[in-house]
Amino acid sequence: MKNNDLKLGYLLVTSPVPNVFVGGLMVTDNRGLPAEFRYTEPIQPTKIQQVLYGQVLSAYIKREVILETLLKNLESKFKCLLVEDEHLVDYPAKGYPIVRIASTKSSPLGTVGQTQEIAPGELLLQVSADGNPVRIHYLRPEKSDSASPEVIDPISLLLEAGEEMDITEPLKRVEKALEIICQEAGITTTGNPPSVSPATR
Secondary structure: OOOOOOOEEEEEEEOOOOOOEEEEEEEEOOOOOEEEEEEEOOEOOOHHHHHHHHHHHHHHHHHHHHHHHHHHHOOOOOOEEEEOOHHHOOOOOEOOOEEEEEEOOOOOOOOOOOEEEEEOOEEEEOOOOOOOOEEEEEOOOEOOOOOOOOOOOHHHHHHHHHOOOOOOHHHHHHHHHHHHHHHHOOOOOOOOOOOOOOOEO
């Protein structure tokens, strides 16, 4: 039985030029169609911020600035958040798992749902019968309160979504959208980025 309420969140943070960050969050329905898209304006930390934050600046901007800003402004609810960045996997989400996901060229594992551990906390998951497995990494999320139901295992969510869609493909759409946003803001790999404050649309 198909779950028409199954929505997935796809978050991507890119750095089109050094020390400039932009993030986008798209929520899709069970077929992969976009239900909502939010993004931040390009963010450029000042030289003082770069010195004060040092090596933790990138993780801080991705988590506390971009992710929290996007989540706060999002109207749609999702059951699982899919990301590409390792800095986001251990974000203390409440009520849903955060899964780092990536396509692979590994040989199929066999039947749908079969897994293969490749590193502590990381595994390959066979989502479709004829495709390559995907690589996933996730931590167990916290529950929002004691009255909340148990969080569904992300593997079962991904397998259910995989019946109707390519579960990694929406991240490519978010990446392309962020490229367009940066181009419209005058940011290219050869251009000078503007100094802007965090905002979301």
